[in-house]
Amino acid sequence: MNKEESTNxxxxFPGTLFADARDYQISTVLGSCVSVCLWDTVTHVGGMNHFMLPLWNGEGLATPRYGNIAMEKLLHKMLALGCVKKHLVAKIFGGANVNGTGNGNEIFMIGDRNVILANQLLDEYAIPIKAWDVGGRLGRKIVMQTGTGVVWVGKHRVAAQAP
Structure with missing residues (x-):
């Protein structure tokens, strides 16, 4: 592969999103965070967000670190790139319970809440979900090829944080 053929x-990073009309390889690492990958089946344009918490409460900045903001901004970015909503498909990744006990008694269940929000918003936007790898106790590294919509997933243990 020569320099001109190299992949962008x-x-x-957490709390950000990315979409471009050019072919890119987007990668990120997820624990309880969720990434939604959108891909237009006609224009072959793709994008991804990476949100940390499900809902912005109206205080402070409305940033893509919150799922409801990240989903809206990614959709708007895709439409601005010439995508058509009826041609979009989605894939959802992340939402692991990496810090809980796994006994179902976790207080916050951030990962689960992130996944639920992504599903609800995609349903509201009428964007079908074609694939997902969510929940569990392992983190994930994902890589999306925006020109094809293909996403690779690798699972790994997340190091526990010191008290």
Missing amino acids: RHFL
Whole structure:
């Protein structure tokens, strides 16, 4: 592969999103966070968000660190790139319970709440979900090829944080 054929790459940090009409390889690492990948089946344009918490409460900045903001901003970015909502498909990743006990008694269940929000909003937007890998106790590294909509998933243990 020569320099002109090399793939554009973008690492997606938590609380951000990325979409581009050019073919990119977007990667990110998820624990309880969720990433939604959108892909237009006609224009072959793709994008991804990475949100940390489900809902913005109206205080402070409305940033994509919140699922309801990240989903709206990603959809608007895709439409601005010439995508048509009826041609979009979605894939959802993340939402692990990496810090809980796994006994179902976790107080916050952030990962589960993130996944529920992504599903609800995609349903409201009438965007079908074609694939998902959510929940569990393992983190994930995902890589999306925006020109094809293909997403690779690798699971890994997340190191526990010191008290």
